[in-house]
Amino acid sequence: AQSVTQLGSHVSVSEGALVLLRCNYSSSVPPYLFWYVQYPNQGLQLLLKYTSAATLVKGINGFEAEFKKSETSFHLTKPSAHMSDAAEYFCAAGGGSNYKLTFGKGTLLTVNP
Amino acid sequence: DAGVIQSPRHEVTEMGQEVTLRCKPISGHNSLFWYRQTMMRGLELLIYFNNNVPIDDSGMPEDRFSAKMPNASFSTLKIQPSEPRDSAVYFCASSLGFNQPQHFGDGTRLSIL
Numbered sequence: 759a760q761s762v763t764q765l766g767s768h769v770s771v772s773e774g775a776l777v778l779l780r781c782n783y784s785s786s787v788p789p790y791l792f793w794y795v796q797y798p799n800q801g802l803q804l805l806l807k808y809t810s811a812a813t814l815v816k817g818i819n820g821f822e823a824e825f826k827k828s829e830t831s832f833h834l835t836k837p838s839a840h841m842s843d844a845a846e847y848f849c850a851a852g853g854g855s856n857y858k859l860t861f862g863k864g865t866l867l868t869v870n871p
Numbered sequence: 872d873a874g875v876i877q878s879p880r881h882e883v884t885e886m887g888q889e890v891t892l893r894c895k896p897i898s899g900h901n902s903l904f905w906y907r908q909t910m911m912r913g914l915e916l917l918i919y920f921n922n923n924v925p926i927d928d929s930g931m932p933e934d935r936f937s938a939k940m941p942n943a944s945f946s947t948l949k950i951q952p953s954e955p956r957d958s959a960v961y962f963c964a965s966s967l968g969f970n971q972p973q974h975f976g977d978g979t980r981l982s983i984l
Binding site for chain 2: 790792794799800801802803804807809848852853857858859861
């Protein structure tokens with residue numbers, strides 16, 4: 759069965775600092791990978807998706823993620839954090855004929871002034 | 872373009888009452904998902920519809936929960952009778968199919984007193 763692990767339930771950075779949110783997946787089939795962001799009292803919003811076209815994926819709001827098959831990782835980064843990036847971030851994986859997306863437990867990002 | 876629309880946004884009711892949550896998916900999407908989000912359990916998939924047909928309801932907690940999709944533009948999730956442990960945020964999401972991004976509504980925050 760597919761599993762997604764997000765390392766760190768809470769990450770705190772200073773404004774302007776690098777953001778790194780970690781995600782590892784387990785899959786016996788080529789994965790489809792997604793990052794979502796959830797702001798308070800809102801639904802999950804798609805940040806970016808990996809579908810095998812390119813290993814480095816650029817998303818909205820300056821975020822990007824790199825697919826590393828050897829490490830089964832899909833970490834999310836942003837060079838410079840902004841206060842408005844404070845939210846919860848979810849990594850999700852699908853693959854093969856499985857319609858389900860498996861979600862990680864989420865990482866709460868705090869941005870300090 | 873209109874996203875996934877859920878109603879109501881908030882529902883407060885007493886234990887034992889019937890609760891009906893509503894969802895309008897994005898036009899043209901053939902897959903619809905109902906999720907429940909709680910602090911303890913995170914994001915849980917309750918039921919999945921494809922082309923208006925329930926494909927997997929293994930996540931529905933018990934017989935008190937039921938879901939329907941009478942047409943491609945409307946779905947309901949019903950809880951009868953409701954219990955305090957049903958209190959959660961319920962999300963509806965839709966997608967174009969396998970391994971496509973799921974687009975989430977803003978959720979219904981349900982409180983059962």
